[in-house]
Amino acid sequence: QIVNDLAKAGTLPDLLKALQLSPSNPELLSAYAHQILSTGGVEEKTKRIATYRIAKARELGGDNAVVFYRSAEIEKMLNNQADALKYIDRAIELAPANTEYSEFKKSLLQNN
Numbered sequence: 001q002i003v004n005d006l007a008k009a010g011t012l013p014d015l016l017k018a019l020q021l022s023p024s025n026p027e028l029l030s031a032y033a034h035q036i037l038s039t040g041g042v043e044e045k046t047k048r049i050a051t052y053r054i055a056k057a058r059e060l061g062g063d064n065a066v067v068f069y070r071s072a073e074i075e076k077m078l079n080n081q082a083d084a085l086k087y088i089d090r091a092i093e094l095a096p097a098n099t100e101y102s103e104f105k106k107s108l109l110q111n112n
Contacts, residue, residue, distance in 0.1 A: 002018075002021060003018045003021050003022045003025070003028070006018035006021075007027070007028055007031065010031065010035065011035070012032070012035050012036065012039060015028060015031055015032045015035055016032065019032060024060055025060075026056075026057040026058070026060040026061030026062075026064050026067045027057070027061070027064065027066050027067060029053045029054070029056055029057035029060065029067075030053070030054055030057040030061070030066065030067045030070035030071065031070065032053055033049070033050040033051075033053035033054040033057065033070065033074055034050070034054075034070050034073055034074055036049055036050050036053070037050045037074060037077050037078075038077075042077055042078060047078065050074055051074075051078075054067075054070065054071050054074050057070070057071075058071060063094055064094070065090075065091045065094035065095035065098065065101070066091075068087045068088070068090040068091035068094065069087070069088065069091040069100075069101055069104070071083075071087035072084045072085070072086075072087035072088035072091060072104065072108070073104070075087060076108060081108065081111075084108055085105070085108055085109075088101060088104055088105045088108065089105070092105065
């Protein structure tokens with residue numbers, strides 16, 4: 001329950017605390033990677049941390065739609081349109097009923 005509460009807060013310090021309690025949680029890793037880029041900007045230091053964490057999340061997560069969605073968001077921030085589309089397509093494949101994923105894909109295609 002503590003991990004869930006920390007994860008819902010969504011701040012970097014809370015996500016880091018949650019990761020300390022559950023270091024192999026792919027959804028936490030992906031949320032942390034996304035948050036670090038969102039708050040720290042797309043600089044070399046934050047890019048390295050974020051890309052490592054999101055890759056680890058995909059490795060640990062298997063077929064987790066949330067992880068692929070976060071991957072797509074991160075790739076969009078990094079201006080990697082092709083990878084963003086690849087990951088959002090996978091998220092949609094895993095969770096076709098999730099309209100947020102479809103809307104994100106539409107926004108990717110419109111910005112192309």
